[in-house]
Amino acid sequence: MKKIFFFILTIGVVPGAFGQRALFPDVLDLRADPPEGKRIEQNVFSDMGAWHAYALPLQPKDYGAFTGPLVMDMNGRWLSDAVSRLAVAVNGQQRDFAGAKAEIHYFPGMLEQSFVWKDISVRQQLIFVSGRESLLHTQIRNHSTNPVQLRVAYSGRVKGMEVKNTGLEGQRFSITWPATDSTYADSLGYAAVWKASLRPGATFDQTQRHSFAPDGHHPNNQYDFNTELKKNAARWNGYLSRYFAGTKRLSNDEKRLAVKGIVTLMTNWRSASRDILHDGVFPSVNYQGFYGVWSWDSWKQAAGIATFFPRLAKNNIRSMFDYQDEYGMIADCIYADKSENNWRDTKPPLAAWGVWEVFRASKDTAFVREMWPKLVRYHEWWYKHRDHDNNGLCEYGSTDGTRIAAAWESGMDNAVRFDSAVMLKNNAAAWSLNQESVDLNAYLYAEKVYLARLGAVAGERNHFTEAALELKRLIGDRFYDAPAGYFRDRMLGAPKHVPVDGPEGWIPLWAGIATPAQAAAVKSKMEDAKKFNARVPLPTLSIDHPAFDPEDGYWRGPVWLDQFAFGTEGLRRYGYRKLAAVLETKLLTGAEGLLADQPIYENYHPLSGKGLNARNFSWSAAHLLMILKNK
Known part of the structure; x- marks a missing residue:
């Protein structure tokens, strides 16, 4: 029992392999029965901007397999309940994973399963190594005093995939493994088998490389798992160390929440693919309608991501500005298929705030200089296309004249304050609601303040400080409802405020x-x-x-x-x-x-x-x- 206990401890907390992330196992419960098809509500693990993800098994009958993968593009679907399911026989006797001492965990950046019997132990680890590839590593150790004969098999579903001696190949998903002793497949699935004689204290090690390429371009990289595991641990420990630097008063539960926030953002990270030109972050991997990159989501995500990973925060912002149009407008959202991009509206202007937050974290003046002219054009766009009466106060609107797109532009899609608003035409491709919104103009004021700061960093002379002071006066005069003691929207030409209290106030x-x-x-x-x-x-x-x-x-x-x-x-x-x-x-x-x-x-x-x-x-x-x- 002492040997078994020591083995389990070393899996979980060896500082050289895990470091700080060992303190945060299972901040999110990834265990579930295998989902099917497009039911994608299950918590999953992805990393490095990959377009595929996995989960942990819930039932003992599924031990030895990581659930999935879930594969993503314009939508998500489960490719398999378990594309790589492990079976181990020792001296001709099949081992039952449900009967072993089992440890199954989600660490930040890694999934792990370990199983211990009296004579052998099995450890499976899954990490991502690029925006297209993950590695599944299996290690089997002989703890007995006698040699053992191993039969190691991996099996899974292979619909639409070709099985070869060194892996599976499909149009967009593939598995590469070491040459097998035998491989077979039929219409229901495949099995790949390896045999080995294991002396006392020795290990059997094997690494599979899984690749999902939504753009069809599979990498052909070779990896050493131990090297990649060290990189993975260093990268994740770096994220956590950077975030926790300077935080002294968080409880253990609050620290775990912070780590859950980080892994949530990292699982929603998608690398550049097809018409998404820079890495971006989906709103949620668990909702089919959110498989794209949204503008004000991106500004907010960037401000949070900058606390631990500024490079991704910068690219998240760039991904939206890649599609800035000739007038300065930023699309509501973009997709891997740009024909689906939503140009009917934009979203509330928080881009300069997002860039400022990234600069605060990174001190990257080159990024500020890169973004400066784009931010100015976007800011000026609002006054050219969303100020119906040219009074210096803007309205939410749309490019197609529809009220629903104008409500989307507010970000508060069905907010009560817009229930009585109608559309007014500004020019050939711009309409406004007949309602000036306090939050929009407050955001524009804040943008002027941040643009003034960013201009100073970029070495650009500008007038935004003076413009901010003038807008501040206009907002105070127009939107504060003194009898109500609250800031409220105003209809154009109406003597009273819109009698609705929400966060805009x-x-x-x-x-x-x-x-x-x-x-x-x-x-x-x-x-x-x-x-x-x-x-x-x-x-x-x-x-x-x-x-x-x-x-x-x-x-x-x-x-x-x-x-x-x-x-x-x-x-x-x-x-x-x-x-x-x-x-x-x-x-x-x-x-x-x-x-x-x-x-x-x-x-x-x-x-x-x-x-x-x-x-x-x-x-x-x-x-x-x-x-x-x-x-």
């Missing part, structure tokens, strides 16, 4: 526009349990509004973590640090599964804490990383 605090008296009034609503201070605070619609409907409302009541974070940052900006900390604690403890091994959701029910909509959502993870930095 605290964005002026985040941007630094509000006067101290205005901030105090907004703060009083944010801390009011009848308005916004719910179990999970700061929902997207005041609790007392008749249309409040978190379960089915999307932007009519759920708590979105980006708007939550803007709210608490705004409170801190005006000195309400204690309230901000209280609200953040309520979020972390009240939102379902945040401090457990459950996925980070797109949004949360403010009253019950239930996770809503897409799982493993990128901008939620990014903002959690920023929120935890406030500790």
